[in-house]
Amino acid sequence: MAEGPTINTIARHAGVSIASVSRVLNGLPTREETVRRVLRAAEELGYVPNSVARSLKSRRTNQVAFAMADIGNPVYLAMVREIQPVLRAAGYRLLLHSTDADVADELDVLRGLGERYVDGLIMSPLRVTEGHLSALAAARAPVVVIGSMPEGAGVDNVRADSRTGVRLALDHLYGLGRRRIAFVNGPADTVPGAARAAAYREALEALDLPYDEDLVEVGDFYRAEGARAVQALLDRAGDVDALMCANDLIALGALDVLRRAGRRVPEDVAVVGMDDTDLAAVAWPSLTSVSLGSARRGRAAVELLLDRLENGEREPRVVTVEPRLAVRASTVGVREAEEYAEEYGEAGEAAEGGEAAGDARKGAQQAGRTAGEEGIR
Amino acid sequence: MAEGPTINTIARHAGVSIASVSRVLNGLPTREETVRRVLRAAEELGYVPNSVARSLKSRRTNQVAFAMADIGNPVYLAMVREIQPVLRAAGYRLLLHSTDADVADELDVLRGLGERYVDGLIMSPLRVTEGHLSALAAARAPVVVIGSMPEGAGVDNVRADSRTGVRLALDHLYGLGRRRIAFVNGPADTVPGAARAAAYREALEALDLPYDEDLVEVGDFYRAEGARAVQALLDRAGDVDALMCANDLIALGALDVLRRAGRRVPEDVAVVGMDDTDLAAVAWPSLTSVSLGSARRGRAAVELLLDRLENGEREPRVVTVEPRLAVRASTVGVREAEEYAEEYGEAGEAAEGGEAAGDARKGAQQAGRTAGEEGIR
DNA sequence: ATCCCATCCGTAAACGTTTACAGCGGCGTG
DNA sequence: CACGCCGCTGTAAACGTTTACGGATGGGAT
Numbered sequence: 100m101a102e103g104p105t106i107n108t109i110a111r112h113a114g115v116s117i118a119s120v121s122r123v124l125n126g127l128p129t130r131e132e133t134v135r136r137v138l139r140a141a142e143e144l145g146y147v148p149n150s151v152a153r154s155l156k157s158r159r160t161n162q163v164a165f166a167m168a169d170i171g172n173p174v175y176l177a178m179v180r181e182i183q184p185v186l187r188a189a190g191y192r193l194l195l196h197s198t199d200a201d202v203a204d205e206l207d208v209l210r211g212l213g214e215r216y217v218d219g220l221i222m223s224p225l226r227v228t229e230g231h232l233s234a235l236a237a238a239r240a241p242v243v244v245i246g247s248m249p250e251g252a253g254v255d256n257v258r259a260d261s262r263t264g265v266r267l268a269l270d271h272l273y274g275l276g277r278r279r280i281a282f283v284n285g286p287a288d289t290v291p292g293a294a295r296a297a298a299y300r301e302a303l304e305a306l307d308l309p310y311d312e313d314l315v316e317v318g319d320f321y322r323a324e325g326a327r328a329v330q331a332l333l334d335r336a337g338d339v340d341a342l343m344c345a346n347d348l349i350a351l352g353a354l355d356v357l358r359r360a361g362r363r364v365p366e367d368v369a370v371v372g373m374d375d376t377d378l379a380a381v382a383w384p385s386l387t388s389v390s391l392g393s394a395r396r397g398r399a400a401v402e403l404l405l406d407r408l409e410n411g412e413r414e415p416r417v418v419t420v421e422p423r424l425a426v427r428a429s430t431v432g433v434r435e436a437e438e439y440a441e442e443y444g445e446a447g448e449a450a451e452g453g454e455a456a457g458d459a460r461k462g463a464q465q466a467g468r469t470a471g472e473e474g475i476r
Numbered sequence: 477m478a479e480g481p482t483i484n485t486i487a488r489h490a491g492v493s494i495a496s497v498s499r500v501l502n503g504l505p506t507r508e509e510t511v512r513r514v515l516r517a518a519e520e521l522g523y524v525p526n527s528v529a530r531s532l533k534s535r536r537t538n539q540v541a542f543a544m545a546d547i548g549n550p551v552y553l554a555m556v557r558e559i560q561p562v563l564r565a566a567g568y569r570l571l572l573h574s575t576d577a578d579v580a581d582e583l584d585v586l587r588g589l590g591e592r593y594v595d596g597l598i599m600s601p602l603r604v605t606e607g608h609l610s611a612l613a614a615a616r617a618p619v620v621v622i623g624s625m626p627e628g629a630g631v632d633n634v635r636a637d638s639r640t641g642v643r644l645a646l647d648h649l650y651g652l653g654r655r656r657i658a659f660v661n662g663p664a665d666t667v668p669g670a671a672r673a674a675a676y677r678e679a680l681e682a683l684d685l686p687y688d689e690d691l692v693e694v695g696d697f698y699r700a701e702g703a704r705a706v707q708a709l710l711d712r713a714g715d716v717d718a719l720m721c722a723n724d725l726i727a728l729g730a731l732d733v734l735r736r737a738g739r740r741v742p743e744d745v746a747v748v749g750m751d752d753t754d755l756a757a758v759a760w761p762s763l764t765s766v767s768l769g770s771a772r773r774g775r776a777a778v779e780l781l782l783d784r785l786e787n788g789e790r791e792p793r794v795v796t797v798e799p800r801l802a803v804r805a806s807t808v809g810v811r812e813a814e815e816y817a818e819e820y821g822e823a824g825e826a827a828e829g830g831e832a833a834g835d836a837r838k839g840a841q842q843a844g845r846t847a848g849e850e851g852i853r
Numbered sequence: 854a855t856c857c858c859a860t861c862c863g864t865a866a867a868c869g870t871t872t873a874c875a876g877c878g879g880c881g882t883g
Numbered sequence: 884c885a886c887g888c889c890g891c892t893g894t895a896a897a898c899g900t901t902t903a904c905g906g907a908t909g910g911g912a913t
Contacts, residue, residue: 147590213524383760
C-alpha cells in the first residue's frame, strides 16, 4: 500500500510538465509524441487519478446520497434497487444513510450537504417537520423528497397516492361482494397512517357503505401489532368479511390470526395488504396488495435528481405515482390467483421499475434478487 | 445555493488568519478571545467545513464501500443492515456497489480503490478468479472479503460454514426419522453450489445413509427453478420424505410443488431451506432454515475492516461464522414450531447480529424492518 | 528578413483544508 | 538590562488536480 503515483510522478517520468499530463489524461489536444510518453508513463506506474483532488477542483463529487429510515424496510429497498443502477449509469456513486427514523438524524443529513461530500440527495423522511422545511430551503445541494410535501415547499417531490390505492382495494373487495370491510391501520399520527385513514373513509363513502367505528382498528405497522389489532377486531366484529390492511406486514399478521381462528382466506375473510412487497408473493395464501409503486417512485426520484443536477434552476416538480392493485389469492382464491398471475405475469412491484431500464440490468436484477447465499452467478 | 463560506471568509470576518480559524475549529489551544471571535463568525456565516478539502489534506475520506452482487438479495441485505450502523458509529459513511454479479465490475471496484474515494472496502464476490487475487494483492486500500478465499490470499476473510450447516439440517431431519433425504442444489460451478453438494455427501456418510443419485437434483437458486427441480425429483423418486434445499428460494419453490402435489409438509415431506432469510418466517408452513449467519458475517467483516483501518499492518485474519438451525414448521409442524419460537424467541438471522449493538439501534432496526410504506415513526 | 499567427507546452494559481515554522510581545530570571 | 522562554498568531507550503496565461518555436506570408 505504498503511496500511489500522482501526475507529478508521471510528469517526471515522462519528462513533461504536470499540465501536459493532465491534458493528455483528459484527452485535450496534445502533440502525438507527448501523448505517447505520458500514457506510457501512466501505464508503467499504474496511475489512477485521485478523485478527492479532482473533486476539490471541480466541485463535483459524483456521489449521491439516499437517506431513508432503514434499508431493511422492503419499501426503501425497492427504491434503492431502482436508484442504484440509474445513478451508476450516470456516473454517480451511491451513498446510503439509514436515519433510524430519527428526525434529528435527517436534519443532520440535510445540513451535512454543506460538507459537499455529495452532489445531491434523495430523501424519504418519516414525517415532515418545520425543521425539515427550513433545512430543505437552506440545503446546499439539490434534494428530491420522496413522500408528500406541503404545497410550495419548493423542492422536487415524488408522491404516492394512498387515496387512489385504498380506493382500488375497496372497489376490488366490493366487486367480490364484500360489504363488511374492516380497516387495520398504523399510528394515525404518521403521514401514511393519516392519509390511509382518510382514504378509507372516502372510499367507503364512494361505495355507499357506512363508516362503522367497530370496523377500524389502529395498531402499528408491524406483523405482531397487526395480529393483535386484527384479533381485537374479530373479537368485536365477528362478521367482517374483508380486511384492508395499511401495509403488508399488518396483513401477514392478519393471516396468522385468521388461520388460528379457523377463518378461511379468502372464503370467509378476504385480506388486502399495501406496498406490494416481496413478502406478499411468498405468503400463503399469497397476498393481494396495493402497490404504491416503490420502485417507480425510486426511479422518478433519481430521474428528477439527475435532471436537476444538469439544470439547477429548473422549477421544482411534483411527480405522483399511480397505485396498482396486485391481485392474489388472499382475495380471489388460489385458483383464480394463478390465472391472474399467468395473465399479467407475476410482474409485481419488483419488476415494474425495470421496464425503462436496460435488458441486461433487468436480467441481472432478477437473478440477484432471487440468488442465494454467497452470491450466485 | 450560493457559494458557501470557507475558512477564508471566516478569517476575514473575525479578523484573524485562516490558521487560527482552523485551530479553533479543531479545538487546538487558542486564546479565549480568538476562539470567541472565530466561533461567532462561523456561527453567523453558517460555516460547514468542506469534507473534500479535508480529505485531500488528511488522506482519509471517512467512507467505506460495500460491494456485492445485488442489494435486493436478502443475504446481502442482512449484511448491509449490520454493516451500516457500525460504520456510522465509527464515523464512516457507507457507499454501495451493486456489481450485478459481474466479475469485470468487481475488478473495477478493486482498481477503483486507487481513486481513494474510500478508506476501505468490504466485498462479497460471486466467484473468486485469478483476477480477483491479483487485484486484491494490488489493492490500494484495505479490503475484507466475505466468502471463502484460498489459503494464503493475504486478505482479511469472513467465511460461512456450509458444511456444518448442511450437517445440522441433515442431523435434524434424521432425528425426525427421515431417511430418504433429497438434495436440491443450485449450479455446481458456483462456490456455494459446490460447497453444499460436498457437504450433503459428507453429511449422509456421517449418518450412514447411502448416497442416491436419484435424490439429487440441480437447478438454480431461484424459486421457479427450485420448483422445477423438485417436480423432477418427485417424478423420479416418489418416496422422498425430506428435502434439503440449497437456499430459501428453492425451498419456497418446493413448498409450492408439494402443495400442488397434495403432499403434506412436514407430515409427508419435511423441507429445509438455507440462509434463513426473512422469507422463511413468512412462508406457510414457516420454513426451517439453516442460517449461515449473514448478519454475523456482515458484522465480523465490518469489525475486521475497522480494526485494520486502525492498524494497517496486522496479519490478515480469517473469521468463520458458525451456522445455526432455525427450526420452524416445515420440519416439525406448526404446533411444535410455535413452541420453538416461544422458547428461543423468533430470533432468526435478522435479530442475531444485534446482540452486540446498542439497544437503541436494535430497537430502531426492528422497527424499521417492519415499518411500512413511506416510513413510519 | 520581418512579422504574424498557430501550435504546443510550462508556470503558476486555484480549489479548501491542515500544519510546520517562524515571528512577536510579554514575562520571569540572572 | 539582556536574555530566554512561553503563549499565541500569521505566513506559507502541502495535499493532487485543473486550467488561465503567456512563452517558445516554427512556418508562412509579406
